Amino acid sequence: MKLHHTLVLPAKQADQLREHLFPGDGLEAAALLLCTVTGERRPKWLGREVICVPHAECTRRPDFITWPGEFVEAAMDCALARGDAVVAVHSHPGGLFAFSSADDESDRILMNAIRHGTDRAPGSAIMIASGAMRARVYEDDRATPIDLVMKAGADIETWWNDGATGSGPLSPPMAFTGDMRASLSRLSICLIGVSGTGSIVAEQLARLGVGEIILIDFDKIEERNLNRILNATRDDIGVLKVEMFADAIRRYRRDGEVISVPCSVATREAILAAREADILFSCVDSAEGRHIADRLSAYFAMPLFDVGVAIPTEPLPDGGRRIAEVYGRVDYVYPGGSSLMDRGVYDAALLEAEYLARTAPHALAGKIADGYLRGMAEEAPGVITLNMRAASACVMEFIARLFPFREFANETRARTIFMLAEGDEDAFSEGQFKNGHRFPVADGEIEPLLGLPALAKRRRVA
Known part of the structure; x- marks a missing residue:
């Protein structure tokens, strides 16, 4: 079995993220996710707390967003006190299930800042309207895809990086096949x-x-x-x-x-x-x-x-x-x-x-x-x-x-x-x-x- 990186979202945090990132206006929104990092053979990021960046504080467009650094700094302070990792999450209301070139450029600056302000490797993630997510972690200067994002609720939803495309995640297989x-x-x-x-x-x-x-x-x-x-x-x-x-x-x-x-x-x-x-x-x-x-x-x-x-x-x-x-x-x-x-x-x-x-x-x-x-x-x-x-x-x-x-x-x-x-x-x-x-x-x-x-x-x- 191939060992992989996993991001686990309890249902409460996943639902909170989705509600904030998709207010219904078709514009991008942002949040910061504080994660407990655990595991040795199979590193896991456990979503513990969501810090919502207020929509009014951001410059929001259908395919672009910027937000004030004060919210990133607040997240870093909380993370440093507990030893958490910070994952920056934003929405793709247009449905693109991939990181864009603009996301890559933004991460180049933001991830470097978070890395130097905390004790953990930072991460970034995108979410589409269905709630599906893709994520990556910056252990060095390069992005490493997180293999699995899992939502743990009444349903156990899994979004694998392998096989996902820009048009969306893989559909769950049919049972018993x-x-x-x-x-x-x-x-x-x-x-x-x-x-x-x-x-x-x-x-x-x-x-x-x-x-x-x-x-x-x-x-x-x-x-x-x-x-x-x-x-x-x-x-x-x-x-x-x-x-x-x-x-x-x-x-x-x-x-x-x-x-x-x-x-x-x-x-x-x-x-x-x-x-x-x-x-x-x-x-x-x-x-x-x-x-x-x-x-x-x-x-x-x-x-x-x-x-x-x-x-x-x-x-x-x-x-x-x-x-x-x-x-x-x-x-x-x-x-x-x-x-x-x-x-x-x-x-x-x-x-x-x-x-x-x-x-x-x-x-x-x-x-x-x-x-x-x-x-x-x-x-x-x-x-x-x-x-x-x-x-x-x-x-x-x-x-x-x-x-x-x-x-x-x-x-x-x-x-x-x-x-x-x-x-x-x-x-x-x-x-x-x-x-x-x-x-x-x-x-x-x-x-x-x-x-x-x-x-x-x-x-x-x-």
Whole structure:
């Protein structure tokens, strides 16, 4: 997989840019985008803040714009204080999806000024009326195209520099085609948890042709796992799940890359590996794992797909128990939207219960007896048929976001729950969840990592 430069725009910032750059008068407009820079193997610019240059302060024409230097200076001051990069963005209301010779000449002066006023390489970008963008970064005196500009919202919109022309970007491939597979070969996806549902999600992503798959799981295969982890055999007992699955993928794929991270997701190593990906999948059964995924999605502006299954039971009068329901759940979270915590997938009580279960099991038992906690929400051991149904629904949700094929808006499917005993399926829109804005968006690896003191970089003691 060819490594590339990426500019990620959370939906809020992308929509703010579009609204300002296209006021409806057919004249060019300008803004400055402050970006957190992250990634080592795959440099990513995360759009964090938009500084709009007032239209009245500019000289605006259909194919030309100038704006006062004071706004550039203000952007540089903000960027320098945080270590951000500055991307100068302007509109092409005529629809030209390329940098003009006038843009090149303007950048020659502006990029040099920004480079000397900040600690980061500057960039420039153009936007057309549809919201599509092309961007480039000036690491030296020469412009290097940013390979991918991605808008992370209810839809995941991708604009690749390769293949774009002056008349516009490439259209998204049709879902379920070879062109879709070719498009997926350009993406990097991180998957947290490679067990019951996770192994099935990973198998589908690999066979769909995803270019790079990052697998995070600290656990080893046990005999009791063999009934639900794909590709696992008796010979794999005692082997790390990520290593077994990475080897399995390599046996049937010569292209692409598989990176195994044999760590808990609640470690710096795992977080720094996950940040390199474009998209995140959470296939865990713990509140802590989902809490980390929630924060990863926000801090690194990554669309997140979370899947879970459960088989709740209820007591019978004779003292036995019966199955109350058999259900699966898929949540899609985009940076700046409602989080898994907002939606009640986990809460502070569950996080505390899991912590006590690890560190003070007797205290946990006492708190449950006292009614202080609502208790541990135990997801049922996965039966492979239920896991397959849920994992497939999760990957199908991913396809629908990148390659729209539905006859209804993706905004209406922030969550889906299927109930096999009842024979029903419920869908919940983004607007049905209260957005608590719990986590900062596009802050990157600002310390402490993910805002969690336990993940802070340790200082060396002399």
